[in-house]
Amino acid sequence: ETGVTQSPTHLIKTRGQQVTLRCSSQSGHNTVSWYQQALGQGPQFIFQYYREEENGRGNFPPRFSGLQFPNYSSELNVNALELDDSALYLCASSPGTVNSPLHFGNGTRLTVT
Amino acid sequence: GQSLEQPSEVTAVEGAIVQINCTYQTSGFYGLSWYQQHDGGAPTFLSYNALDGLEETGRFSSFLSRSDSYGYLLLQELQMKDSASYFCAVRVQTGANNLFFGTGTRLTVIP
Numbered sequence: 001e002t003g004v005t006q007s008p009t010h011l012i013k014t015r016g017q018q019v020t021l022r023c024s025s026q027s028g029h030n031t032v033s034w035y036q037q038a039l040g041q042g043p044q045f046i047f048q049y050y051r052e053e054e055n056g057r058g059n060f061p062p063r064f065s066g067l068q069f070p071n072y073s074s075e076l077n078v079n080a081l082e083l084d085d086s087a088l089y090l091c092a093s094s095p096g097t098v099n100s101p102l103h104f105g106n107g108t109r110l111t112v113t
Numbered sequence: 114g115q116s117l118e119q120p121s122e123v124t125a126v127e128g129a130i131v132q133i134n135c136t137y138q139t140s141g142f143y144g145l146s147w148y149q150q151h152d153g154g155a156p157t158f159l160s161y162n163a164l165d166g167l168e169e170t171g172r173f174s175s176f177l178s179r180s181d182s183y184g185y186l187l188l189q190e191l192q193m194k195d196s197a198s199y200f201c202a203v204r205v206q207t208g209a210n211n212l213f214f215g216t217g218t219r220l221t222v223i224p
Contacts, residue, residue, distance in 0.1 A: 031210060033210065035214075040217075041216055042117075042202070042214030042215050043214045044214070047211075048211050090156070092156075098209065098210045099161065099204075099210070100210065102148075104156045104157070107155065
């Protein structure tokens with residue numbers, strides 16, 4: 001059973017640029033969530049995708065957008081990067097049931113300079 | 114607003130028992146979860162309480178009191194590998210598996 005994989009592991013971008021982060025969900029999981037974790041903080045929910053549709057969103061501006069593909073992999077896109085976007089971005093997959101545990105990937109460390 | 118409060122740091126001796134408390138104030142409540150995260154690693158699921166009471170999984174137990182908006186994680190027979198950050202998290206939205214996480218408790222296990 002393959003776990004959640006994310007790419008790239010590290011990324012450095014300049015303020016104002018755009019970035020795309022990728023996530024492959026665990027086999028058999030059709031729900032993907034994205035979280036932002038600043039240093040020393042807990043993960044913050046960005047949004048969730050279920051069967052290619054967004055079905056929940058946290059308090060993040062529209063420049064954070066996402067996609068889920070038919071194979072349940074997912075992308076997180078961030079436009080007009082700001083310095084405060086520097087964080088660890090975590091992808092988590094789960095089966096469709098809402099009470100199921102989240103299976104996290106190791107994340108992408110994004111640094112915005 | 115929404116808030117989850119848990120101690121920022123706890124130190125305990127190997128072999129001992131430690132309890133990490135979590136109090137919450139959220140707009141919705143659909144269950145309390147606990148996750149463990151080692152430095153540089155991914156959060157991993159430990160336990161979930163939807164109803165009041167104690168859930169036990171091996172050395173770890175978790176408790177919930179919805180009337181007190183309070184829960185705790187109990188770790189028994191502490192091992193050095195238990196040194197990590199522990200997060201409580203509340204599911205705040207029905208129909209979606211999104212979680213509101215606390216700021217985490219850093220547990221250090223000493224010999």
